Each structure stands twice: as C-alpha cells, then as structure tokens.
Amino acid sequence: MKKSFKTFVCIIVVILLISFCDTISGQELQGKVHYISKTNITTNFGQRQLSKAQKARIKERLNQSSTKNHILTFNKSVSLFTEKENVSIQQRNSRNGSGFKRFQNNQNLGTYYKDLANLKYVTQKNIYGKQFLIEDRLKEWNWQTTDEIKIIGKYTCFKATIILPKENEDTDTIITAWYTIEVPVSTGPELFWGLPGLIIELHTPNIVYLCSKIELNKKDTITIKLPKKGKKVSQETYNKILVKKIEEVKEQQKNRRSRSIKN
Numbered sequence: 001m002k003k004s005f006k007t008f009v010c011i012i013v014v015i016l017l018i019s020f021c022d023t024i025s026g027q028e029l030q031g032k033v034h035y036i037s038k039t040n041i042t043t044n045f046g047q048r049q050l051s052k053a054q055k056a057r058i059k060e061r062l063n064q065s066s067t068k069n070h071i072l073t074f075n076k077s078v079s080l081f082t083e084k085e086n087v088s089i090q091q092r093n094s095r096n097g098s099g100f101k102r103f104q105n106n107q108n109l110g111t112y113y114k115d116l117a118n119l120k121y122v123t124q125k126n127i128y129g130k131q132f133l134i135e136d137r138l139k140e141w142n143w144q145t146t147d148e149i150k151i152i153g154k155y156t157c158f159k160a161t162i163i164l165p166k167e168n169e170d171t172d173t174i175i176t177a178w179y180t181i182e183v184p185v186s187t188g189p190e191l192f193w194g195l196p197g198l199i200i201e202l203h204t205p206n207i208v209y210l211c212s213k214i215e216l217n218k219k220d221t222i223t224i225k226l227p228k229k230g231k232k233v234s235q236e237t238y239n240k241i242l243v244k245k246i247e248e249v250k251e252q253q254k255n256r257r258s259r260s261i262k263n
Helices: 002-024 052-066 087-095 099-106 235-262
Strands: 030-039 067-075 078-084 111-115 120-127 130-137 144-152 155-164 173-180 198-203 207-216 231-233
Touching: 120 235, 130 235, 144 173, 155 198, 231 235
Parallel strands: 130 231
Antiparallel strands: 030 067, 030 207, 067 078, 078 111, 111 120, 120 130, 144 155, 155 173, 173 198, 198 207
C-alpha cells in the first residue's frame, strides 16, 4: 500500500514538473550552474610517527586543497564546464608536497565542452605545462532512472545511477546523479549527460559535485566558446601520454630518493 501511494505521488510530481517545463520550453533556455566539488582523499601516514594533532592538521590541509569551485555554462545544445582556480590553494600546493602529488591534483583541472547536437566533446587538459585538446565522441551513459525524489534547494530532483563493472574486482563502480526536469537540459559536470534534466548533484568514486547556485535566462545572451588552445589528440592517445608521463615522474622520484639515501 505504501509503495503504491509513493508511486502515485511520484506520478503527480512528474506531471506537475512536465507542465512547468512546457511553460518555459518556448524560451531560449540558457544559464550557469555553480558547483562545489570535493575529491575523496585516502590519507596514508605510512611509518611516520605523528601525533593526533599533526594528523588532523594534515587532513585539514588535504581537505581544503581537494575542495574546488566550478561553473557549468549551458544552452540547449552546448555546454562548457570549467574550474574556478583557487589561487591561494594552488600557491600552497606549489610550496607543499611532491611534484607528483601536485601533478595528480592538477589533473582535476580542465575545461569540458560538450556538443549535444553532434554528440562530440572537447576537453582541454594540461600535462606539466603542455596543453592538449582532446576531441572525441560523447560516451552514451547507460543511466538507470528511479522514482526516488530529493529536494535540492528549490528544485525537485530524481535519482539515476550508472553501474560500471570493474575487471578483476569484486565490486562494481557506481555513479549516482540527482537531476531535475525543471531545467530541461541534458547536461552536467565534466562529460556526464544524457538525463532528461540538469544534473544538480553527482557522486563518483573519486569526486562529488554539489550545486551551490543556478542562474537561468538572464537578459544578456551567454556566449559559449569552444576551447582551441592545445595539441589535438583523441582520448585514447591522451590516456597513453598521461600513463607514460606518470611512469616517468614516478621513476624520477624513485631516483631522487635513492640519491638522497646514499648521500
């Protein structure tokens, strides 16, 4: 009985939301979404003997450096997802931590341009000062929609998930999105898209995106520019370059540690 009542409520909510969307469908929908992201960091202190206070300070610095601000600019056909760089945190990262740790942190930096009309994307990434333009076809995510509802701000959101099987591992990777059809654009953070409404909240194994503000249909027309600076490569080629560079950096660090022990 409870399940039937819940389903009935969900149907009523959907009907109301569809009616709302119909009233704005005639408008040229455009806007900006502000997100806050937090990277999941596993702290490993190794063999170091640290006090609880020292460990707490280290965790706090890591949490601060893992929190970032982003803006998603969109219209009906294209969107641009960029990071608002926190200068103070980037300066602190440049002074603290190994080069490899800074390199890992900077891999979260990037610009993501999605062309939904042509199912293409362009991502702008940086590997140790060398910029790349990754051009490829948009991945069609296998979203599993549910009737779960959550209110985020003033928006009614529905839950959807993606299950990605992991090779040689017991558990699958689960990605969870909360989207609203009150903003009927099929986009979201990074390269995620394909739902019947804007993704307001996104949970992946490594990072969580939370919407802090949505600006819709301002008077001024929003211009969304395609990233153009960088060496053009496919996603497969970029992945190979990235893996090779990571191995080089690890080897350099290993050699430096060996020299410091000998000295």
